[in-house]
Amino acid sequence: MxxxxxxxxxxxxxxxxxxxxxxxxxxxxxxxxxxxxxxxxxxxxxxxxxxxxxxxxxxxxxxxxxxxxxxxxxxxxxxxxxxxxxxxxxxxxxxxxxxxxxxxxxxxxxxxxxxxxxxxxxxxxxxxxxxxxxxxxxxxxxxxxxxxxxxxxxxxxxxxxxxxxxxxxxxxxxxxxxxxxxxxxxxxxxxxxxxxAAHTLREGSDVTTVGYGPTVKTLLKAADVAAQEGHSLEVIDLRSISPLDFDAVAASVERTGRLVVVHEAPVFLGAGAEIAARITERCFYSLQAPVLRVGGFHTPYPANTHEEEYLPNLDRVLDAVDRVLAY
Missing domain, CATH: 3.40.50.970 (Thiamin diphosphate (ThDP)-binding fold, Pyr/PP domains)
Incomplete structure (x- = not known):
């Protein structure tokens, strides 16, 4: 890159x-x-x-x-x-x-x-x-x-x-x-x-996963692991945070009924919050579970010895996928 x-x-x-x-x-x-x-x-x-x-x-x-x-x-x-x-x-x-x-x-x-x-x-x-x-x-x-x-x-x-x-x-x-x-x-x-414009990097039918920048690679790995467990994840690379391509996300959620948004920034008032609110408004009757967000915690970025616990890694993304599928 x-x-x-x-x-x-x-x-x-x-x-x-x-x-x-x-x-x-x-x-x-x-x-x-x-x-x-x-x-x-x-x-x-x-x-x-x-x-x-x-x-x-x-x-x-x-x-x-x-x-x-x-x-x-x-x-x-x-x-x-x-x-x-x-x-x-x-x-x-x-x-x-x-x-x-x-x-x-x-x-x-x-x-x-x-x-x-x-x-x-x-x-x-x-x-x-x-x-x-x-x-x-x-x-x-x-x-x-x-x-x-x-x-x-x-x-x-x-x-x-x-x-x-x-x-x-x-x-x-x-x-x-x-x-x-x-x-x-x-x-x-x-x-x-x-x-x-957002790009759909992997099509799926069970859960829409959305990220940008550093988290997209993590989402693709999550889709591979989930497929081994019988779950189909759609992966969308937003590419842009402002303006946001809500149409692409909404079209996907209307098919899957579930959404997980991932970014490294703190979850509190992050881009994922805006996406969750907008998609809940637009896709209320299509959603089968609450929109879940995975990201950094509401703390200053930690020392490098602890950053693996802070960042939205594969396990945390898959945990969110399991939770939306449980509804």
Missing amino acids: ARAINAGLRRALERDPKVVLMGEDIGPLGGVFRVTDGLQKDFGPQRVVDTPLAESGIVGTAIGLAMAGYRPVCEIQFDGFIFPAYDQITAQLAKLTYRSQGDLSMPVVIRVPFGGGIGAVEHHSESPEALFAHTPGLRVVSPSTAGDAFTMIQQAIASPDPVLFFEPKARYWDKGEVDLDADVDLSESALTTGLH
């Missing part, structure tokens, strides 16, 4: 001279995860900019560049470092198009390596996506595969709106087939509907 994002960034830099990358250590080092490896060497320090360690300054500068006609792509080195830029993102970036009655476009992408599972220290394993999905004016997406990462990063950069691009850092080394020569659809419909 890391190489796929690198390739997508490279294509965007080649396609549009107004695309500029910004972030801490993204130049000669190539970022702490090497996602931008080689890009400064090929495109120069004016387009791949090593910034000071100041997230608010990075995003504030990106806003100014967007006003001047550029397409900045900011890297937040780790998820927990985004909070110094929270005011710039939610009070300025998200609102400037609305505030200007459409006169100002804000084509800014903020790349955020997020989630746990890498044994990191405090502030390196957060999942703050719901905070930004709650803010009108921001698009929030998260790929789960290398192929989607390659396509979605290019579509995010081409979007006229600000996009929070959450990259599941525990999946950076997961491999998948990517056609690097393929033309990515950058039409208006692709940048609106396509970028935010």
